[in-house]
Amino acid sequence: MPADLRLLTANGLTCDEAVLTGESVPVEKSVAAAPAGATVDALTGCALMGTVVSTGTADGVVVATGGGAEFGRIAPGLGEREPETDLQAGLRRFSVLLVHVALALTGLILVTNVLLHKPLIESLLFSLAIAVGITPQLLPAVVSTSLAVGTRRLARRKVLVKRLVCIEDLGDMDVLVTDKTGTLTEGRVTLAASMGPDGAAAEAPLLLGLLATEVDPAAAGSAEAAGNPLDRALWEAPEARRDQAVCFRRQGLLPFDHERRMTSTLVRFPDGALMMATKGAPEAVVDRCRAVPPEARATMREQLGAGLRLVAVASRVVDAAAGWGLADERDMQLAGFLAFLDPPKRIATSCLRRLASLGVTVQVATGDNPLVRAPSHWDIDFIRRFMVFFGPLSSVFDFLTFGVLLGVFHAGPELFRTAGSSSRWQR
Secondary structure, three states: OOOEEEEEEEEEEEEEOHHHHOOOOOEEOOOOOOOOOOOHHHOOOEEOOOOEEEEEEEEEEEEEOHHHOOOOOHHHHHOOOOOOOHHHHHHHHHHHHHHHHHHHHHHHHHHHHHHOOOOHHHHHHHHHHHHHHHOOOOHHHHHHHHHHHHHHHHHHOOOOOOOOOHHHHHHOOOEEEEEOOOOOEOOOOEEEEEEOOOOOEOOHHHHHHHHOOOOOOOOOOHHHHOOOHHHHHHHHOOOOOHHHHOOOEEEEEEOOOOOOOEEEEEEEOOOOOEEEEEEEOHHHHHHOEOOOOHHHHHHHHHHHHOOOEEEEEEEEEEOOOOOOOHHHOOOEEEEEEEEEEOOEOOOHHHHHHHHHHOOOEEEEEOOOOOOOOOOOOOOOHHHHHHHHHHHHHHHHHHHHHHHHHHHHOOOOHHHHOOHHHHHHHHO
């Protein structure tokens, strides 16, 4: 989509909004208005810029382009200055503290030497030497080396680090917010089960589901031609009996729409009999069936509670092809259900267990849930302990060195005279 559109009409329109929400399943669109303040995933009455039309057609009016569109609003954020990490903030506060200490100590020593009637030049040089000695010259090297070691270890595990300062944040992480689709899962819908109304495995729902797809089973390359990911999953399922599906001749199609929430096809048996195959939202299909087994609704609740995407399949014998239409979608016989799943990656379980053993809490962010904000208390104890110990030690060593030179050996300007500066000291 080149711009944000407000839909005026929609005929079986579905859009892949993974670029905005991360969801792999295309979103069904309608002309219904969204409530004020709705999130991106709730804008079912709009076709958004950057998304891809999967199926259907629609008419709409452009309401936003460029930076004013939902997708365009992401671009300005990429140009903003990256926030300061807690490591950078801690180093900045530590550096400011050292500057204050150095200034106070330098001024105190200079004033003390002046009050003791020491030479002004020697007192000034001594004060500057103390200021230089108290400065942790190794601080940038220690920080850079520590972070570079972490970067090298991550590189061995095929992890690229864009910002070096983020290494410390990664090491102190205690909450990990991760996307679900394509990160923990494969990012593609697959058929998980074909079951009867009682939940037992059955082949009939799968065969009827193949007949009810919007792609004619007799067409070559049915799986590639299927625009709907659920239809594609049906044709790609190992259990799919394509040899049986091609024996039926399609006589008509009632495409999916958001009011009916189902798709129906009219097919002819090899013996000439006509049958209507219907698949769609479980609630919509079951309500149009007769003599629904009582265990069917229990099966629906169980499968939906397990996190599966459920599709109901039903059929009905039709007397004649002439006059067949929407009015015939009634008094159907429920054949069963098709359960779909975006399967998790094989390494997902081991990764989650490893994170749990390390004390890291994992929060899964999906397209219809607000992103949980990770805590921001990070630590720089390693660098702080290093500098607390070595910083004063280095300063004390420098102070004793200059004290011995000036106090014991009565060092004067001639001690610091060099070949290149002898004439300057003599002057």
